[in-house]
Amino acid sequence: MATHVASLFSIVTGSSDPIYRQLIEQVRRLIAAAVLKPGDVLPSVRDVALALAVNPMTVSKAYNMMETEGLLSRARGIGMLVANGKTSAHQQLEREALLRPTLERAAAEARQLELNTETVMALFAKILGESK
CATH class of the missing domain: 1.10.287 (Helix Hairpins)
Structure with missing residues (x-):
């Protein structure tokens, strides 16, 4: 997927929801709306952190939680992919x-x-x- 990070994710710094939860919710919505499809590559942790001016550990935490949940999968040398799967x-x-x-x-x-x-x-x- 060749979508620019700035148009894929946005955060609300004053929100009561932590930034990592905002990222997770946005990925869930993008997958549910079929904007992100199985096999699509997500932007790197570094790219997202730079685009949103957040700590890379925050983005990494969100990605890891989504991998544990089964939303994303890690592909060596490629990065994080939208996982295959749901009917x-x-x-x-x-x-x-x-x-x-x-x-x-x-x-x-x-x-x-x-x-x-x-x-x-x-x-x-x-x-x-x-x-x-």
Whole structure:
């Protein structure tokens, strides 16, 4: 994959989530969205650290955790690759799991605003239909 590091990853320094967790979450989302596919090579630890101005150990920690989790695999002389593996049904479940916290927050806010289900669903459908 020939994507520039700056466009692949971004971090929010003021976030309560540690940087390594932000990187892991971004890789999960990129894999779930099929932006990263099995066999794609991730940028080196050094390249990511330089592009994001973070400690290389932070990037290394994220990569190692994703390797342990099975998201990535190490290829000698190549670097970290997106691991082969999950079925489309499993990928669908992962995508749903990634979206769920956002929808739970939206549902809580809708309840606080005392909006009925039909209004919220109509608004969500409208937003889904809007182009980027």
